[in-house]
């Protein structure tokens with residue numbers, strides 16, 4: 001496992017009925033990077049994530065995580081791998097019958113043999129690391145605001161100190177200021193915990209602020225990967241309209257200015 | 263990996279020197295916690311005991327640690343805090359820069375230790391809790407009655423509005439509901455009432471035969487089915503089948519704020535969602551009761567013929583003598599009222615659903631239990647009423 005590729009997919013296909021959503025998709029995630037995955041609405045970003053995580057069956061192709069082909073390992077190895085992944089779903093997917101603290105401790109109880117005291121302390125630590133307070137732990141998920149739900153979902157994803165974090169549109173539905181704070185949070189956590197991150201997003205600001213590399217999903221495959229500069233140079237029609245269109249907030253110009261300054 | 267590799271140590275002139283190694287990560291957190299607690303306990307050993315002399319400071323060498331995460335960092339931070347509480351110093355050596363940041367993060371969290379209120383199990387408290395539960399349940403019944411009345415009032419108001427402006431009635435929705443709770447329920451209702459009719463007849467023959475009173479089985483089946491069993495069975499089936507569906511539907515609409523959306527668009531949820539459902543039940547229940555009663559009589563007749571050896575002609579002849587229109591009316595008069603009770607209760611419980619999935623399940627259960635209970639209570643009240651007026 002000397003390679004610095006933490007996840008590799010090759011020729012991945014998946015779909016529903018005769019609607020092929022992913023069609024021969026190949027993508028690498030490098031160790032320690034934040035990879036941003038963009039694509040139009042319905043391009044199959046969530047389907048890609050769910051396929052990688054084994055929540056949707058793949059039609060063909062290979063998926064390797066931590067250097068192991070998921071098809072070639074037994075259930076036990078699978079579980080060990082799953083324990084090293086942290087996942088945050090688009091809607092948070094908090095268990096509505098458990099409190100915030102119980103949500104965060106859910107995996108700890110299953111997987112670690114630690115005292116209740118340590119579990120409580122760890123859960124509160126995670127809660128504070130994502131910018132919430134200890135007394136938010138007693139709340140029910142239905143009592144949380146949108147931003148808080150996202151933070152708790154992130155705390156839950158971090159419960160077992162994963163090495164590899166999957167985020168599905170972490171900032172969607174947040175106001176720009178909260179989204180910015182959330183971006184900073186992800187960046188800080190990624191640095192302190194040494195995470196690799198697979199982040200689906202719509203948010204150009206997030207892409208600009210925190211991703212190391214970007215992968216563009218269109219027509220069921222990755223049409224382009226690279227840094228933001230590479231995106232701006234591309235001729236692909238969707239990439240062009242996305243990164244240089246009206247709603248891009250002058251990312252191109254900003255990047256240009258930044259380059260001149262340095 | 264053996265335990266010693268994670269944490270070992272020795273006392274050296276008032277200093278406890280701990281050497282950490284291996285993976286200080288979530289996977290080993292349980293063992294680490296134990297080891298640290300053991301060492302912590304030994305630093306507190308009293309002077310003069312056979313154990314090693316107490317330390318005044320602790321040195322932790324992390325040079326041999328190859329993996330370190332928030333669990334390891336927190337355990338280290340927790341050790342530091344425990345030592346500080348005993349007025350001892352802790353020095354950490356051999357920590358790479360990146361891990362230092364992690365330790366700093368953990369240093370900032372969990373500042374005031376989480377304090378849980380002790381649950382306490384004293385007998386006084388248990389008695390008090392039990393009393394509270396009973397009290398809440400009693401006042402809950404009162405509140406239920408009040409909200410049931412309130413809902414009836416709102417429904418009547420909505421009904422009057424509809425009568426004044428019939429075009430506001432949601433006819434499509436009502437027809438759709440009628441299809442669901444009426445038409446689609448027919449097969450299962452026919453089957454169950456048929457079986458019950460057959461079972462009653464069989465039991466009747468089995469026991470009445472001893473007295474040579476075979477013929478009265480027909481009286482029993484006819485009167486029992488038409489007055490009581492037909493309508494009760496149907497009402498209980500409908501409460502379980504459609505009442506629960508209503509609660510679940512309205513409940514999940516409540517959860518997803520669909521009902522709030524309706525309100526903001528200027529619709530009255532009672533008029534749009536509840537009234538059609540309740541009206542449909544009021545209409546469907548008598549029809550189903552009629553069908554169910556017929557199926558039960560049919561089942562009884564079949565058993566009389568095959569098991570009791572009674573000719574179908576005789577069965578019908580006897581039935582004509584035993585029952586009259588009054589018995590039939592008694593059953594059918596009750597049906598719409600039971601439909602209304604089931605519908606109102608189901609919708610009310612649906613609107614009480616709060617955010618969580620658990621609450622949805624809870625309200626659905628409640629809706630069914632309460633509906634069945636109320637149906638039986640109502641049946642008892644009707645029995646008293648009909649007896650009083652001699653029907």
Ligand SMILES: Nc1ncnc2c1ncn2[C@@H]1O[C@H](COP(=O)(O)OP(=O)(O)O)[C@@H](O)[C@H]1O
Pocket residue numbers: 016021039040041042043044045046047048
């Ligand atoms: N459970 C499903 N059943 C059928 N089609 C689905 C399902 N989930 C997603 N799809 C389809 O797959 C495509 C990709 O969806 P998705 O990955 O959710 O898009 P996005 O990139 O916006 O996350 C869409 O065309 C969607 O209609």
Ligand SMILES: [Mg+2]
Pocket residue numbers: 045046047090
């Ligand atoms: Mg999506």
